[in-house]
Amino acid sequence: MNQFSKEYLVVAQNASGRNMNVPLYRFKGSKAGPKVYVQSSIHGAEVQGNVVIYHLIQTLKNLDICGEITLVPNCNPVGTNIKAGEYTLGRFDPINGTNWNRGYYFDQDLVTDFVDTVAEDEPLNAIKSRFRQAIKQKIDEKLTDTWGLGLAQQLNLKLQQLAFDADIVIDLHNGPVSTRHIYVPEYAKASATLFNIPHVILIPNQFAGALDEATFCHWWTLQDLLSAKRSSAIQFEVEAFTLEMGSQEVISFDEGLYDAQSILSYLNAKGCLVDAKYSPKEMQRVAVTLNNYKILYTHQGGIVEYLAKPGVEVKKGQPLAKVLNVDELENERGTETLFAPCDLIPILHFPSASVLSGTQLYKCFTHYIQLT
CATH class of the missing domain: 2.40.50.100 (RNA polymerase II/Efflux pump adaptor protein, barrel-sandwich hybrid domain)
Structure with missing residues (x-):
């Protein structure tokens, strides 16, 4: 069965100089397969994702997986603890006013320059490995910049380093008063039907600062440029999504189980699970383009x-x-x-x-x- 490990990532220090840690839960299967990264609560009031990850952990204890699954609940403990009376004001960094979900990194020029280094016969796995190293090295440079970074960007970049190793990235969110919906890159439109989510927003290759975009914009751009260079379609099989699972400031264990099973249906279809019975529900799904x-x-x-x-x-x-x-x-x-x-x-x-x-x-x- 799977190897399980738990560690902690230091994401910030409070005013007393004490580290603020978030737990990382990892399941590694005995067979090769995709790497998966799931995080929740980058916005402090959006807490339902923690329940979803709880159900995923309980289920994965008894499921054989292929590859590796990393789960990061409550990835922004600063935002979670910014309270004003009865409300959580965890959408923006209170010092700099930055949206906690807009400080991730994307560099079009880096991708363009990287394509020039790709040999005509270089295998796709080697390209993926080198590209990941190039992005993570650039993030390292940003994190160690002499002039420093704002707290939101520091947090985002540390999480992005973890996420960029993955073939599948899922960022769990909630709306204010909301129904379930999902942001899907246009090239992964078919994958939208693998989740049990009725409302789908199709996203173009335009970076606006969020984690899903910081993932798929890099790979999408690389894919397009390399396909043009080699005059053949290149597929790196990397997908990233933002799942909006309902309203903020509330949790439901029953609804959390539904969303965990929805994610497991997608993962099963992508070859992440062994002999699992999860499959997407028959349901009406509607989609819009972002505009x-x-x-x-x-x-x-x-x-x-x-x-x-x-x-x-x-x-x-x-x-x-x-x-x-x-x-x-x-x-x-x-x-x-x-x-x-x-x-x-x-x-x-x-x-x-x-x-x-x-x-x-x-x-x-x-x-x-x-x-x-």
């Missing part, structure tokens, strides 16, 4: 009742929300109803009833298609 994942902003502030539920289709002209204006309670301007500008599926909405003008009220699928 059709729209944000509905508020035109005015007020107190909001959210009428449209995440995951439930809304037709053009149907109500999405009702806004109360406390300065106009005596007249017809006391309330305003917001209507859907087109057919859409709300995926998440702002968590508070009190909103300012310009708030991201809903994020919605528009011009969505059925996945088969």
Whole structure:
């Protein structure tokens, strides 16, 4: 069966100079296979991923695997512990204001220069190994820069070094008030149907700072450039995803088991498990390209009742929300109803009833298609 190990990664030091550690759980199979990396809670309020990893660990104790699976729960203990009253303010580094999920590394020029070093007959496994070393060495240089780095970027780069060794990278997140959805690189569209997730966002080869992009943008760019150089299609078989498993600030062990089994269905299909019975559920799955994942902003502030539920289709002209204006309670301007500008599926909405003008009220699928 598998070899199991547990160690700790120092991700930061607090103001007293004490190390802040996160546990790393590793399962190594007796047979060769893909390397898998799964992390959760880079945003402090997004805690459900820890329950998912708990279920994965309990299951993997009794499953034979191929390759290696590394699990990193609660990968941002700083964000997890930033509390204000009843709420976790763990989305941004409180010192620098940086989004904890936007400090990963991507370098288009490094990829271009690397392709020039690839010999015509160099095997793909050798290319992958050298490329990983090149990226990890560059990350090392950044982490030891004389001028230093902000805390969020330090944390991200340490995690990216672990993740970049993997063939499969899964970053577990939650929305504010949200239904399940997944970010999938366009080249891995077929893999979206291997998860038990009904809503799929297809991502282009554009880096915006997140871990999944820091993984697939490097490999996707290398794949395209090398395919052009060799005049034949090159596939490195590296995939990375962001899984959004529902709402933040809450956990459910039952829902966590569902999401763990969803991940195991994908891993089983990718040859990571031996004689396992996990397979994706028969379900309706819809997808959008990133440019059709729209944000509905508020035109005015007020107190909001959210009428449209995440995951439930809304037709053009149907109500999405009702806004109360406390300065106009005596007249017809006391309330305003917001209507859907087109057919859409709300995926998440702002968590508070009190909103300012310009708030991201809903994020919605528009011009969505059925996945088969």
